[in-house]
Amino acid sequence: MAKYNFTVDGKRVSVDAQPEMPLLYALRDDLGLNNPHFGCGLAQCGACTVHLDDEAVRSCVMPVSAAANKTVTTIAGLGSPDKPHPLQAAYVAEGVPQCGYCINGWVMTAAALLKKNPKASDAELRDGLAGLKCRCGTHVAIMRAIKRAQSSQA
Amino acid sequence: MDRREFLKTSGALVISFRAPSFQALAQAGGKPALVPGELDSWIAVLPNGDVQAFFGKMDMGQGLDVAVAQIVAEELDVGADRVEVLMGDTGTSCNQGGASGSTGVSNGARLMRRAAAEARRVLVERASAQLGSPATELKVADGVVTGPKGSTSYADLIGGRYFNHKVEWNNQVGNPMDIKVPAKSKAPADYKVVGKPMPRRDVAWKVYGTSKFVTDVRVPGMLHARVLRPPRAACKVKSLDAGSIKGIRGAQVIRDKDFVAVVAPREWDAVRAAKALKVEWEPMKAPFVPMKDLYQHIRNAKVVKREDEVKKGDVNAALSAPGVKVVQAEYEWPFNSHASMGPGCAVVEIEKDGSCNVWTGSQKPHFVRDGVARLLNLPPEKVRAVWVAGPGSYGRNDAGDAAMDAAFLAKATGKPVRVQGMRADGTAWDPKGPACVHRARAALDASGKVVGYEFISKGFSRQHIATNESQPADSLVGQSLGVAPNPTQIFGVPGESYGFENKLLGWETIPQFVDHCSPLRTSHLRDPVGPEIHFGSEQFIDEVAHAAGEDPVAFRLKYLTNPRHAAVVKAVAEKSGWAGLGKGKGISFADRNGTAVAAVAQVEVDRKTGRVWARKFWIAHDCGLIINPLILKQTIEGNVVQGLSRTLFEEVRFDRDSVKSVDWASYPILDMGDAPESIEIVLIDRPEVAPSGAGEPTIRVIPAAVANAFFDATGVRMRRAPLSPEYVKAALSKA
Numbered sequence: 100m101a102k103y104n105f106t107v108d109g110k111r112v113s114v115d116a117q118p119e120m121p122l123l124y125a126l127r128d129d130l131g132l133n134n135p136h137f138g139c140g141l142a143q144c145g146a147c148t149v150h151l152d153d154e155a156v157r158s159c160v161m162p163v164s165a166a167a168n169k170t171v172t173t174i175a176g177l178g179s180p181d182k183p184h185p186l187q188a189a190y191v192a193e194g195v196p197q198c199g200y201c202i203n204g205w206v207m208t209a210a211a212l213l214k215k216n217p218k219a220s221d222a223e224l225r226d227g228l229a230g231l232k233c234r235c236g237t238h239v240a241i242m243r244a245i246k247r248a249q250s251s252q253a
Numbered sequence: 254m255d256r257r258e259f260l261k262t263s264g265a266l267v268i269s270f271r272a273p274s275f276q277a278l279a280q281a282g283g284k285p286a287l288v289p290g291e292l293d294s295w296i297a298v299l300p301n302g303d304v305q306a307f308f309g310k311m312d313m314g315q316g317l318d319v320a321v322a323q324i325v326a327e328e329l330d331v332g333a334d335r336v337e338v339l340m341g342d343t344g345t346s347c348n349q350g351g352a353s354g355s356t357g358v359s360n361g362a363r364l365m366r367r368a369a370a371e372a373r374r375v376l377v378e379r380a381s382a383q384l385g386s387p388a389t390e391l392k393v394a395d396g397v398v399t400g401p402k403g404s405t406s407y408a409d410l411i412g413g414r415y416f417n418h419k420v421e422w423n424n425q426v427g428n429p430m431d432i433k434v435p436a437k438s439k440a441p442a443d444y445k446v447v448g449k450p451m452p453r454r455d456v457a458w459k460v461y462g463t464s465k466f467v468t469d470v471r472v473p474g475m476l477h478a479r480v481l482r483p484p485r486a487a488c489k490v491k492s493l494d495a496g497s498i499k500g501i502r503g504a505q506v507i508r509d510k511d512f513v514a515v516v517a518p519r520e521w522d523a524v525r526a527a528k529a530l531k532v533e534w535e536p537m538k539a540p541f542v543p544m545k546d547l548y549q550h551i552r553n554a555k556v557v558k559r560e561d562e563v564k565k566g567d568v569n570a571a572l573s574a575p576g577v578k579v580v581q582a583e584y585e586w587p588f589n590s591h592a593s594m595g596p597g598c599a600v601v602e603i604e605k606d607g608s609c610n611v612w613t614g615s616q617k618p619h620f621v622r623d624g625v626a627r628l629l630n631l632p633p634e635k636v637r638a639v640w641v642a643g644p645g646s647y648g649r650n651d652a653g654d655a656a657m658d659a660a661f662l663a664k665a666t667g668k669p670v671r672v673q674g675m676r677a678d679g680t681a682w683d684p685k686g687p688a689c690v691h692r693a694r695a696a697l698d699a700s701g702k703v704v705g706y707e708f709i710s711k712g713f714s715r716q717h718i719a720t721n722e723s724q725p726a727d728s729l730v731g732q733s734l735g736v737a738p739n740p741t742q743i744f745g746v747p748g749e750s751y752g753f754e755n756k757l758l759g760w761e762t763i764p765q766f767v768d769h770c771s772p773l774r775t776s777h778l779r780d781p782v783g784p785e786i787h788f789g790s791e792q793f794i795d796e797v798a799h800a801a802g803e804d805p806v807a808f809r810l811k812y813l814t815n816p817r818h819a820a821v822v823k824a825v826a827e828k829s830g831w832a833g834l835g836k837g838k839g840i841s842f843a844d845r846n847g848t849a850v851a852a853v854a855q856v857e858v859d860r861k862t863g864r865v866w867a868r869k870f871w872i873a874h875d876c877g878l879i880i881n882p883l884i885l886k887q888t889i890e891g892n893v894v895q896g897l898s899r900t901l902f903e904e905v906r907f908d909r910d911s912v913k914s915v916d917w918a919s920y921p922i923l924d925m926g927d928a929p930e931s932i933e934i935v936l937i938d939r940p941e942v943a944p945s946g947a948g949e950p951t952i953r954v955i956p957a958a959v960a961n962a963f964f965d966a967t968g969v970r971m972r973r974a975p976l977s978p979e980y981v982k983a984a985l986s987k988a
Binding site: 116117120121124127128129131133134136137138139140141143144146173174175178179180183187190191194195196197198199200201202206224225226228229230231232233234235236237238239240241242 | 459468519917
């Protein structure tokens with residue numbers, strides 16, 4: 100057990116844990132956050148995605164020790180109904196999620212991608228979102244929402 | 254009555270608080286018993302005139318709650334934004350069957366419509382007495398009742414109080430539950446709210462992370478649990494070394510017969526303990542056939558039950574008549590997994606007085622209540638099951654097992670318990686969609702006319718376990734404890750109206766590999782056996798059309814006898830510009846309980862990699878009266894893409910005694926790179942026809958539309974699903 104200090108959605112936090120414990124369990128179990136979801140525990144789906152500094156990472160396989168002294172952002176910290184991230188606003192406008200359990204992966208990955216490449220083409224988006232899962236089949240709506248967000252920023 | 258009491262009994266559940274038990278709810282504040290024969294079980298008017306509707310089904314992202322709100326608002330003449338729909342809580346709603354068979358609107362909302370109409374009738378009657386004008390002279394607008402001598406409002410008439418008004422219940426439970434009321438519902442021509450596009454209500458909280466999934470429910474003192482499924486089907490525990498998890502803080506083993514679980518106060522410790530626990534299981538019994546022999550096994554297996562659902566004329570005579578040309582083919586579909594986005598999860602708390610609260614992602618929470626009551630030997634009124642949005646649904650997935658596991662463990666530990674599976678519990682251990690083989694024959698006379706047609710599906714029953722969790726025998730914990738399951742033998746036939754003069758549509762089921770604790774046990778998966786059957790039947794229609802030298806659209810239009818069926822085929826052909834579409838196009842059509850859907854797909858096939866890209870889809874959809882075209886389109890889109898995933902990628906892998914599809918690598922589903930570029934949808938609205946459901950119908954036309962398009966692109970028939978790169982390459986190299 101060791102103590103790890105980091106920032107989550109603007110708040111300084113401290114977690115006592117084994118270094119190999121995935122960050123996901125620190126966020127959900129120790130800090131009581133709801134949003135990053137357990138989907139597979141294998142970095143195969145994206146439901147647990149958060150930003151670690153500016154990178155989208157799969158918190159289900161990222162050891163908590165790797166977050167020490169860094170900044171973690173969850174989807175709730177990305178934006179809010181009052182101050183939405185453009186992707187969140189676009190997702191709401193397009194009514195994208197159905198069951199919604201996969202949403203962290205798509206929104207947090209796309210947010211990191213657009214930050215680096217705001218004008219990403221269709222092909223770049225499809226590549227950049229490879230490996231994320233959505234069981235409800237909202238993929239076409241996701242693409243519409245990302246393009247809406249891109250044009251709102253253009 | 255006291256307003257606070259009222260709100261406590263009917264308000265939305267606040268998850269962090271202990272939920273009052275069903276009995277306490279029913280008796281608090283003078284509320285009549287929560288039974289279908291009381292109007293108060295369906296509708297409440299709050300002190301400010303807002304309306305609550307208590308719905309005994311649930312919505313998991315297809316906007317059913319919005320449809321119910323629109324229908325209730327329409328009948329009551331209030332704004333839809335003033336109607337809150339409380340769903341899937343056994344403490345506030347009657348058992349309308351949960352999510353089931355696309356009946357949310359057709360059955361579920363039909364009852365809500367009658368209840369709302371009756372509420373309006375009662376309120377207008379009371380207004381009439383208060384205002385001294387006959388009811389016929391009163392008008393209602395947004396909950397305000399106005400007549401020649403003045404006005405009043407729903408808030409004044411009843412706000413915060415109960416109707417105490419009986420309605421006539423048909424004594425049915427589940428999907429067929431209905432009520433009879435003196436009130437007449439509105440005529441569709443008068444609709445102002447029904448038929449309008451209105452956005453879903455669960456999008457924002459999901460996008461901003463401002464509310465909770467069932468996985469986020471936390472109860473003070475709760476333990477985290479992981480259940481250890483046997484490594485092999487139907488295999489028993491030989492021995493167990495509880496000492497193997499001694500080093501993990503607070504971790505404890507719970508074992509009863511062949512049910513093994515670990516619990517710990519911290520979730521990560523439960524995960525670690527489940528990995529570390531040493532269990533010696535019985536050796537392999539090899540109940541399954543080798544996967545490569547699956548379809549041969551199905552062909553040769555003895556038939557447990559056969560049913561000929563459509564029988565017209567003499568098919569055998571037609572097929573053996575001299576001079577006819579016989580077309581025949583067989584189609585194969587593998588086991589499919591629900592593979593929900595997250596493994597099933599539930600939290601169960603047993604209170605000091607013995608009453609039990611269950612938070613579940615199951616789409617049939619009322620049946621979860623019944624199952625938990627049976628498992629724990631409690632009267633059902635001591636159990637309250639609350640549906641909270643879960644990590645996926647689409648049938649009997651692993652959510653019900655999670656609830657039953659959690660209930661068992663809460664009793665065993667005396668503490669609240671949260672169970673969530675690991676990935677393999679959702680992919681390897683969920684109930685499966687059944688593998689099957691379809692054999693089809695048709696006879697054409699010299700003029701090319703179809704004179705005989707036969708389509709027989711043979712496969713595992715679609716219900717080795719029931720479609721709900723009301724019986725411990727249908728749960729893995731129940732089976733691990735030795736409760737014998739009692740499977741139902743049922744399959745299905747194509748939904749169509751082709752007017753072939755001699756026609757036989759039937760099915761045959763075969764024995765299960767093993768009768769308990771099998772990861773290949775079957776139960777309902779979105780549109781049970783719909784994609785499976787129509788993959789075959791709608792490809793076969795194309796094969797017959799080709800044999801007759803006819804265009805697949807023209808052929809369907811020639812034989813479809815139901816004008817609504819023909820209309821969707823025509824509409825999709827027009828929308829897609831069928832005649833002018835290049836190579837790689839395919840059409841498919843089906844009916845599902847009165848909803849007619851046709852799809853055109855256009856695909857590109859990469860012969861080197863075997864990749865099929867279904868680039869474009871066009872859909873024509875007729876489900877009778879449309880409640881909300883915006884959400885209907887979103888629901889159809891989801892069906893298209895989920896159906897495409899099952900068509901192109903999904904196949905449960907197994908060896909002689911276990912399922913080898915355990916995660917997203919071994920059970921791939923559609924990736925963004927394979928998503929269609931566009932889906933264009935034509936909605937046919939038929940206000941005069943009662944709505945017939947849209948949650949599932951579209952998924953059944955997708956597989957054959959893609960396979961027919963594949964044939965058009967390559968000249969090769971894919972009679973085995975999925976059209977995965979591996980199978981496509983093999984098929985093309987043989988051609």
